[in-house]
Amino acid sequence: xxxxxxxxxxxxxxxxxxxxxxxxxxxxxxxxxxxxxxxxxxxxxxxxxxxxxxxxxxxxxxxxxxxxxxxxxxxxxxxxxxxxxxxxxxxxxxxxxxxxxxxxxxxxxxxxxxxxxxxxxxxxxxxxxxxxxxxxxxxxxxxxxxxxxxxxxxxxxxxxxxxxxxxxxxxxxxxxxxxxxxxxxxxxxxxxxxxxxxxxxxxxxxxxxxxxxxxxxxxxxxxxxxxxxxxxxxxxxxxxxxxxxxxxxxxxxxxxxxxxxxxxxxxxxxxxxxxxxxxxxxxxxxxxxxxxxxxxxxxxxxxxxxxxxxxxxxxxxxxxxxxxxxxxxxxxxxxxxxxxxxxxxxxxxxxxxxxxxxxxxxxxxxxxxxxxxxxxxxxxxxxxxxxxxxxxxxxxxxxxxxxxxxxxxxxxxxxxxxxxxxxxxxxxxxxxxxxxxxxxxxxxxxxxxxxxxxxxxxxxxxxxxxxxxxxxxxxxxxxxxxxxxxxxxxxxxxxxxxxxxxxxxxxxxxxxxxxxxxxxxxxxxxxxxxxxxxxxxxxxxxxxxxxxxxxxxxxxxxxxxxxxxxxxxxxxxxxxxxxxxxxxxxxxxxxxxxxxxxxxxxxxxxxxxxxxxxxxxxxxxx
Amino acid sequence: xxxxxxxxxxxxxxxxxxxxxxxxxxxxxxxxxxxxxxxxxxxxxxxxxxxxxxxxxxxxxxxxxxxxxxxx
Numbered sequence: 135x136x137x138x139x140x141x142x143x144x145x146x147x148x149x150x151x152x153x154x155x156x157x158x159x160x161x162x163x164x165x166x167x168x169x170x171x172x173x174x175x176x177x178x179x180x181x182x183x184x185x186x187x188x189x190x191x192x193x194x195x196x197x198x199x200x201x202x203x204x205x206x207x208x209x210x211x212x213x214x215x216x217x218x219x220x221x222x223x224x225x226x227x228x229x230x231x232x233x234x235x236x237x238x239x240x241x242x243x244x245x246x247x248x249x250x251x252x253x254x255x256x257x258x259x260x261x262x263x264x265x266x267x268x269x270x271x272x273x274x275x276x277x278x279x280x281x282x283x284x285x286x287x288x289x290x291x292x293x294x295x296x297x298x299x300x301x302x303x304x305x306x307x308x309x310x311x312x313x314x315x316x317x318x319x320x321x322x323x324x325x326x327x328x329x330x331x332x333x334x335x336x337x338x339x340x341x342x343x344x345x346x347x348x349x350x351x352x353x354x355x356x357x358x359x360x361x362x363x364x365x366x367x368x369x370x371x372x373x374x375x376x377x378x379x380x381x382x383x384x385x386x387x388x389x390x391x392x393x394x395x396x397x398x399x400x401x402x403x404x405x406x407x408x409x410x411x412x413x414x415x416x417x418x419x420x421x422x423x424x425x426x427x428x429x430x431x432x433x434x435x436x437x438x439x440x441x442x443x444x445x446x447x448x449x450x451x452x453x454x455x456x457x458x459x460x461x462x463x464x465x466x467x468x469x470x471x472x473x474x475x476x477x478x479x480x481x482x483x484x485x486x487x488x489x490x491x492x493x494x495x496x497x498x499x500x501x502x503x504x505x506x507x508x509x510x511x512x513x514x515x516x517x518x519x520x521x522x523x524x525x526x527x528x529x530x531x532x533x534x535x536x537x538x539x540x541x542x543x544x545x546x547x548x549x550x551x552x553x554x555x556x557x558x559x560x561x562x563x564x565x566x567x568x569x570x571x572x573x574x575x576x577x578x579x580x581x582x583x584x585x586x587x588x589x590x591x592x593x594x595x596x597x598x599x600x601x602x603x604x605x606x607x608x609x610x611x612x613x614x615x616x617x618x619x620x621x622x623x624x625x626x627x628x629x630x631x632x633x634x635x636x637x638x639x640x641x642x643x644x645x646x647x648x649x650x651x652x653x654x655x656x657x658x659x660x661x662x663x664x665x666x667x668x669x670x671x672x673x674x675x676x677x678x679x680x681x682x683x684x685x686x687x688x689x690x691x692x693x694x695x696x697x698x699x700x701x702x703x704x705x706x707x708x709x710x711x712x713x714x715x716x717x718x719x720x721x722x723x724x725x726x727x728x729x730x731x732x733x734x735x736x737x738x739x740x741x742x743x744x745x746x747x748x749x750x751x752x753x754x755x756x
Numbered sequence: 757x758x759x760x761x762x763x764x765x766x767x768x769x770x771x772x773x774x775x776x777x778x779x780x781x782x783x784x785x786x787x788x789x790x791x792x793x794x795x796x797x798x799x800x801x802x803x804x805x806x807x808x809x810x811x812x813x814x815x816x817x818x819x820x821x822x823x824x825x826x827x828x
Contacts, residue, residue, distance in 0.1 A: 138765075188822075189821075189822055189823075192822040193822075196818075196819040196820070196822075198774075198819060198820055201768075201770070201771065201774075201820070202768060202770070233767075237767065240792075240793075243793075244793060244794070244795075247793075354794065354796075355798075357789065357791045357793065357794060358787075358789045358791075358798055368773060371770065371773065412770055413770060414768070414769055414770050417769040417770045417772075417773055417792075418769035418792065421769075421791070421792065421793060422793055425793050
């Protein structure tokens, strides 16, 4: 509890004790001491309510009528005026207890959300002139400086490792619990925790530009983008409070005028109206729910730029994927070796040797697949034929390695196409066809589960867009169970495709586009929600997307939708609950069944419950 | 120019909402958000008149919640 909250607690206890003593005294003695009774009750009333009275007076001066302090003052003074001294005091006391609860709940949630995002490094170690390590503020470290990160410390700035190997824990950033191995020459980003060795890092970005700052900024700014529910509540609040106040006035004066009943009774009922007139429960709990949802998501490595996107995610109907880099690894790998005559390994070896001088991605993947050092003494007379392949002499035999065109021009008649999609490297030795090796982009781990997850989350249609040829697209879509695919697209076609899908989808459902954020910025912006994957370190993607996945695990997409769905349902619960209780209390209050106590509960009690409910959005189950 | 200010003793969420509305109505303010949760005011306003606008914003805040101060 803060100092202020402790002071309030003391005031509550003191005035509570005095009030109880007085109530017992007057209950037992039934003393009738006129004005003195009022004076006695004013003591606890003023102890507990002086700040409210002060605010109310200031409010009147500033022409701010409908604020809570004003309403509580009017309501409790009203109670005093009708002779209900104990009740007037008790209601003020009860209100302050509720406010204290509320303030504690809010500060607790504020604290737990900020703990959730506790990735800000406190210091960086740099060497001074004597070679001794000193701790400095990360903001003071310049680009090019060398920082030392010991085991157990947070990496304070983005950089390149110049010495040391270690395992780093990226869970604070990505939610991924398996440590990542890093070594000399590798890039490292701020916010990771160094687990084992000592790392020396050359800083490549200032603190303000580092990953940690970017993430914190993004999450903090997320509150500027208001969700529809929040806007609804803002509008609603503007009508609600005046409406209830007018209702209270009517209730106070119309029934007594019509029926000639006693004015006091109706004024009391009107007072209960006033107490309920603050839309606080809604005004606090809805942004808090979104914020805790965003906080929980960021813990899982999903950065959401605002409550509006969280809301839109919850209504996801169509999910459109870019293929390369999103569903596939974006790097070529040997996926099949089809040998007609020689041993499979020998075929791979021959192809790798033939391509040994090339840096083409396909050659690199062949060499990677073979996995051994190429012995250059075995190969001579290498001739690269652009657009076709390679002709070389290996171990004295003439080897051809390349595409179908090469086979045709060299009259290798047995060469045949493959049923597998991907790029085929055909190999012939001494004019005889040996077989082919298929190189294709491998599917990402978890891509298939992600599709299943999306379907379970109520996504009606999954679509894949790719610039690759139709067969590659088809195979990938089939393997993953994607409903629809469009292949051989140019970047501009992707936008058209998304436009068309946007027009087709049911109006209340949203369209998500998922890309790697590198060259799909126009589509990311055009879709209802743009998700950029593996965006750690890529500023352009962070800029263009609405949701940023720090790692590149496609399973995070259904997880994001799940978090969004939970958040949205908590928001709905809070709206229904708060409005329901208020409405009920208004009706019961008008009928004289609900008293002032119930009214205070409907005000602050409901707020506290709604806040506690809001905090549930923070917990993310995997 | 966009700036973020901390708000002290902002105790009521509804007041935060009202402050936001009031500050947005000040001439020269492009956009303003008052976050009750992070107790912050984010304001984008005319560079040339920024100080003057902030004075007005502070006055509006005082009007709505007398105890609340913008830390500048």
